[in-house]
Amino acid sequence: MPKLDALSLPPTVAAQLWRGDHLVRAPMAGIPTGWDALDAELPGKGWPSQGLTEVLQPQAGTLEWRLTGMALQQCPAHKPVIALGPPLPPHASGLAQSGLAPGQLVWIHGSRPQDQLWALEQLLRANAAAALLAWLPQVQPEQIRRLQISAQQFEGLVFVFRPESSRHQASAAPLRLLVRSSQPWSLQLELLKRRGPVHEGTLELPAVPPSLQAVLPARLWPGTVPQPATLPSTNSTRAILLPDHDSDLGRPAAPTPPPRRQRAPQSSLQH
Template identity: 50%
Template structure:
């Protein structure tokens, strides 16, 4: 016999706040999960300060997010990620409570240990994972995120497809460590499930120029200038050197048709026609 509606206990609909006195999320917890597109999200999950006050002010949660991907786009000819991420990575690796590694997956260049140590990143906590094919790179990144045992994950995935990034974002939602995807600038027009996307380029005075392409909040207008000198150069560079464009272009003699290249190592130093 069907039960009358009056005899059925009221059940809260999924996603709605429970009635007073019923178990469930508190009003404060529910409020933290709500945000308007015209305001920065408060980000209920923990965040890690970027080390740049101006950047923190523009990021939801006032720092690099955990439980989600951060995608950093830049030209393939430059490598600015260490200057941008070093302050936050130092904080993560310096936590005395537990020893956790920094995972580097498929970096395009061999990590320079003296340079990373000068940036405050201890070599004993760096784990370099070299994967040859895009499938191996993706698999290694996915396993690193799912393990949730690293202080942070940096993965260089130049050929990842949108559906693959969506899968990584799904796994990253359960990870308490920041996950950074480093990708070329020419994928900017592709869709991405990463909740945070940044475009990065070098500027004068050894500054980093950064534009927030996507965030949980209003559109970011213009570019930010972050003073981020390479480790150890603050005491070495004169004011004149600081005012020069980065990277400096050496003065080269014009190449003529009669120029004879006798050594293979001389070829990259000459400007091609």
């Protein structure tokens, strides 16, 4: 069978051809994440729209806003940012310091998992939000598949947060990642799935909260390499005298005897 050559295809067909060893460059680019290193590894150079972004983490309620905050502040101001079922109430003043207006945030609390799934599916179909953030710890793979189908018509960002224990379950989300807390004020991110080649290793992302950026000492910022202490320079140098040692024995050498005093020559004159 002859090898398929993209150059021999019509331009409209070749533009839609995707090879598995290349990152997909989506026609509709998403919103930049705020980290150039992460954008370079994502299709569309940012958080994708028209699809689910599944975020796994060891503990819910700790890293979600730090991971998504820089992208949320770029969302259109005339559309709300909806948080569905967060484990902790959103901190309005803290989010305001991150650039998200309190009036733009809508918090929906559902007591049952099936209610949260129903609400998220209706929000996706309505396409009336700039971003959707949903905490679904008990969602099943077939439910993720159904949500992904609905998200393909949604023009904003969709984040689904799940526990780290579900990393080995199948998922229809086109983008899947694991985030942990790393060194002080940093996030360690592992790309589990993307539309492109397998990503090896982890990414270290500095994530200092905006409220601390003005008061945190520079030596505590992520990625700062401590500089060795330097001695003050002086114009004069001082020699340090060390005792003599036998190089082959490693013990102090015998002290050098003082020079003998010479006798004065006797006079030859007789008195």
